[in-house]
């Protein structure tokens with residue numbers, strides 16, 4: 001679960017990180033009032049659960065209250081990466097000198113948290129990792145020792161931060177690590193952490209991603225979930241108890257079991273190469289009933305990027321006939337001509353296949369093996385892409 005910028009900065013403040021935090025508005029009139037209260041130049045910032053708002057025109061300065069109202073009106077009508085803007089944060093504007101990046105996340109390979117700093121702040125860190133990997137300095141944190149002062153200094157010196165800011169930087173690094181620990185975050189980042197022209201270090205933007213598996217012990221954070229701001233398919237998937245992650249490929253996958261889902265994605269990558277890839281990770285879980293399968297298929301088909309669908313079901317606790325019924329149920333509600341490939345194996349596979357066969361769906365073909373299924377789904381996606 002991701003927190004909004006204003007929620008993240010609110011948490012940062014609790015752990016001693018200096019932030020600029022105004023108020024949230026849901027209408028231009030409210031923005032006007034807040035701007036008047038704050039006085040001076042403000043920055044109007046779209047609150048959507050995605051990065052790159054600045055580049056998309058979702059972060060704008062306003063010098064007067066009227067301008068704040070105007071700009072808020074503009075931004076509240078926007079959609080950023082498919083997410084409609086329903087709230088804007090009105091902050092007193094900062095006088096930016098330098099923009100830095102500071103973040104902490106889980107390094108799964110190392111089995112430890114890692115703190116990262118970069119002099120290339122204000123740009124998405126993935127972009128920096130791609131274009132200028134040497135500009136990212138890392139310090140792994142021993143979970144038993146916590147972040148040590150010398151590590152914060154290593155980061156400061158690694159990004160050539162002037163000495164006079166090291167003390168403030170170290171304090172912020174500790175605050176960020178505390179935020180990360182206390183919120184059960186998988187990511188806590190400040191981007192940009194700015195040095196103002198007045199010489200102060202301030203967190204101007206914040207992002208906290210909380211580990212969904214820890215939400216049960218973070219009731220206060222769980223309360224902060226903004227369902228309106230989440231992509232619809234994510235909300236539907238969660239309500240149905242599906243593990244769903246959207247990716248940017250063309251083949252929609254419906255699989256039971258996380259390991260099998262990973263394998264299926266690997267097989268698609270193997271045969272799809274650079275041309276086509278998986279459109280999502282979707283695990284319907286063990287013992288899924290027809291209803292859940294139908295929700296899953298509707299989610300897959302609602303992705304406009306999907307060119308073919310691959311069902312890969314290994315019936316253990318899950319019964320293949322239930323899955324087959326779910327597929328037919330969903331196809332009864334949403335008609336589609338997207339080509340689909342199905343592989344059913346294991347418990348009640350013969351019954352499942354019989355159900356599918358008797359339904360006579362022209363755009364659905366079956367496959368015996370995963371290799372065959374992946375190849376067919378890749379071919380179908382490529383054909384559909386050429387036809388468009």
Ligand code: GDP
Nearest residue numbers: 043051052053054055059093094122191192205
């Ligand atoms: P993001 O694009 O979604 O990461 O949104 P940010 O909150 O990081 O804002 C993007 C950029 O807008 C920052 O990197 C700054 O360059 C700029 N910006 C944000 N707040 C202010 C401000 O108060 N004053 C000025 N001058 N620029 C700002």
Ligand code: MN
Nearest residue numbers: 122191192205
């Ligand atoms: Mn940012």
